[in-house]
Amino acid sequence: MTTTRSTRLGLGAVLASLALVAGCAGAPAAEPAGQQQAVASVALPAATVCDDANESTTSYAPAPGGATVDAIRTRGALRVGVSADTLLMGSRNPLSGQIEGFDIDMLRAVSTAIFGDPNRLQFRVITSAQRLEVLENHEVDLVARTFTINCERWETIAFSAEYLTAGQKVLVTRDSEAQSIEDLEGLGDQRVCAPEGTTTLERLEETYPGVEAVSAPTHTGCLVLFQQGKVDAITGDDTILAGFAAQDPYAKVVGEAFSAEPYGIGVAADQVDLVRFVNGVLDQAKADGTWAASYDRWLGALGTAPAPPVSVYGRVGSP
Amino acid sequence: MTQTIALQAATPAAGPPAHRTGLRGALSRTPGRLRVAGVVSVLAAAAVGVIGLNAGLAQSQALSDADADTTQLVGIQDVRNDLVVADATATNAFLVGGLEPPEQRARYDEAIVSASNGLARLAGSNGADADLLGQANAGLTTYTGLVEQARANNRQGFPVGAAYLDQASAVLRTDVLPHLDDLVQANTDRVDSSFDSVASVPWLLALGILALAVLVVVQVWLAKRTHRRLNAGLFWSTVLALAATIGGAVVLGSAAAKAGDARSGPYDATVSVSQAYSLANDAKSQESFTLIKRGSGATYEEQFVLKTDEASELLARPTVDPALSPLLDTWVASHQEIRALDDGGDWDGAVALAISEEPGAPNDLFAQFSTAASSSLEASAAQTHDALSGSGGSSVLVGWLMLVVGLLAAVLSWRGISTRVEEYR
Known part of the structure; x- marks a missing residue:
């Protein structure tokens, strides 16, 4: 199991998983990421969204929420950008009219955590190309649409921890x-x-x-x-x-996968509290078997559920 | 070089003097002059007849052209409307999810059948349009294929169905409707030029007035020359030519006026309502897409507003049945309810309203507008046809009558002059 996964993951993701164990594998001189936060946020603004201490898959450590989450709770609905035509990940079931899939399950988990109800989602169907702009313009709270985490995207938005490779x-x-x-x-x-x-x-x-x-x-x-x-x-x-x-x-x-695509839930760059909240939800889902159940339901065709991707935390301050 | 040519040209211009003297000689004697006057008056009288016949035939032709082009124009707009109806129905049915309601399927089928029959008929009735109609027909085949593929996928629960529907709508809007729009423009231009000829033909009769003037001049000259007040033949010839010209002007002028009334009345209404109907159906498709796109439909909503605004401008024209505009407004108002629900986050509620077949729901209100627009369209198209097809026969008849009268006048003129020529024998 582990062997297949590492071949599929590729170098970046392997480093990312190691980062949890070794602090930061790519940067021998680096201190543990958490301690770096205060220093780095002052000295290094947006340009260093990805560096040795910040692998692209490094997100913000979980926390119970803040102003953004409160605002969503007050609004009564979580606005999410999704795909309606990507079967298995996020697609509209023509029979029921409902949008469903693995990505959607992750969002439902967030909805449950905020409202105690998995159905408080207000869907906005977007194309791949719209993913960044709807977050930058704060048109939606979250984007879960087969969204690969990478450094370039970290420059304008924030990502949750990796939830699928x-x-x-x-x-x-x-x-x-x-x-x-x-x-x-x-x-x-x-x-x-x-x-x-x-x-x-x-x-x-x-x-x-x-x-x-x-x-x-x-x-x-x-x-x-x-x-x-x-x-x-x-x-x-x-x-x-x-x-x-x-x-x-x-x-x-x-064929074999020739790249690793770590999926994350996209969040607006200035809503770090929401990222932290989502990370808490994802960790919970990964731990309690919800994640594996969703994987088996939607992605069973790819094989039995592997171990969930390891969440990597310790990203330095918001860009 | 230039000089040589000039010299060469100058030589023949000097001319044979003998011939000129002969002609001048003949014209200097009275009988010769009388004969010339006779020929001139015969030609003038006959001209009235010939001009009349030409004007009559030309107007009849222009009227039947206007009628045929109007029919063609209305036919093309009908096909265009059928297609947007089909598309609006297909996209709305898709919103329902799962199996589309049988009545919506039937409405789609009916619209497609009507459109393809229409395309075949139109290609037959005007060869000039056949090329573009053929291209539109090819596009239609692709369109229906894609819609069926969307259905087949939809039926199996495959989301790729939505992508096929998307592509179908795109094909309709890039490969079919633009050809029909070109044809609508071409036929509108043809109808306009036919109407222009109907209006201008009576002015041909002004040439008849010239001929009458010639007849009067000949008589004045004759009176001076012969010291007799009136030449009976020429007098009656002039009276007949005058009567024919006035009669022709009245008949052709009234046909032109009638056509002009049709142009500014029922024809204008037909074109306006047809365009408005088409725009409304287009907007209806856009409405479904705003919901299908679920939150990313802003551009479709912009299109909806543009199209319905244009439609209500057209319906506000004085020629259009005033009952139509409120019906359109009521439907657009019900669309606002759908938007309010969707924008407020209640997508399911918005869809439920958009696909509801209950009385008073947007679909019902749209159907009311459609029915009223279709029947108003049929009525005004029939009125236009009646106005144009009725006058052609009388124009032809008056043309031939003018020819007969003109020839009679020519005979009378010749006889009138002949009696004077006899006096010199």
Whole structure:
């Protein structure tokens, strides 16, 4: 189990998990992160959102909440930015009309923690490209939409601790022999789809010049193009691709993950108390089996539930 | 070089003097002059007839063009309306989730059948439009395919269905409606130019007045030359030509006036209501999308406001049945209720209201507006058709009558002059 996970995780995530044990594995000279906080917040503002002491997956230590959480409680609803078409993670069930999935379960846990009711969610369906702006403009409180934590995004928003580790894979037609994007490059003249405004599309364009990168507004838009024969493959997180394979028996997900995508819940940068509150909720879910139950329900296709990602705390002051 | 040409050209210009002398000689004698006067008056009288026939035929043609182009225009707008109705129904049905209500499915099917029949019929009735109609038809095939795919996925509970519906709406708005909009514009231009010709044809008869003037001049000259007050043949010829011109002007002028009334009345109403109806249906689709997009529908709401504002401007025109505007307003007000619910965080409540088929719910209010707009549209289109198709026959008839009278006048003129020429034998 541990072995499979580390191959999937990649270097960054491995370092992140180690950070909990070793204080900070990437920076031998660093003091324990918690003690650094006061110094760093004065001397180093926003520019150092990611450094040796702040791995991208390092979040703020859990706390019971504050002004932001109180405001949400007063409002009576938690405004959340989600996907309505990413099967398994966040999608609208056409039969019930309800939005459901693994991401949504995490949000329901937060709703339960604030209101004692999992249904106090006010959904706002957003595209991948809208994830940052709805937080920056405070249009929603949380974004849980297959949202990879990375340093660039930490510059404008904040993330919860990692709650799921996905890895980028490729989806091809059932009869294709390609096992990776390199194989597709070898075939030549292959079009590969990824959604706009994602790390996936950036990586595709930068790392694989041998294939033609095609973008769509959403991941599901890619599936439409794939089913119409307008693209030959889709690349994306295994969590998302599993949802596609479930909708299309002529598609298959191939190969090993070639990146680690740590998912976090996005929060506005200036609402650190909410980040801390969410982290408390996530830790609870990871510990009491709620997390594993959700994983089995939605992501069972990827295998039995692994151990939940380890939360890494000790981020220095708010940028 | 230039000089050479000038010189060469100058030589023949000197001309054969003998011929000129001959012609001048003939014209200097009275019988010769009389014959020339005879030919001139015969031509003038005949001209009245020929001008009349041309004017009559031209107006009849312009009227039937205006009628055909109006019918084509209304037909294209009907197809456009069918398509937006289909799309509004499909997107609204999608909001229901799961299985769409059978009556909504039936409404969609009916609209699509009507649109594809309409496209085929329109391509047959005007070859000039066939190319764009063919492109619109191809787009429609793609559209219906995508909607079916959305349904099939929806039925299996696959969220990719929503993406297909999205694409279907996009195809409709990029590959079908723009072609129809181009055609609407082309036909509007054709109708306008046909109406312009109907209005301008009676002015052709002004040429008849020139011919009458020629007849009068000939008589004045004849009276001076022969010292007789009146030449009976020429007199009656002039009277006939005058009567024909006045009669023609009255008949063609009244047809033009009638067409002008149709243009500023029922035709204007037809075009305005049709556009407003189309805009309202478009807005209805946008309303469904504001909810489907759940919180990210701001741009769709902007479109809704734009389209309904434009529609109510059109319905405010004096030619339009005043009952329509309040119906549209009532529906738009019910849309505000949906928005208020959604903006207040009650998405489920907003959807429930948006898909409700209860009396007084937005769907019902929209249906009331649709029904009223459709029947008003049919009525004003029929009025326009009646006004345009009724006058063509009388224009043709008056044209031929003017020709007969003109020829009769020509015969009378010739006989009138001939009696004077006889006196010189």
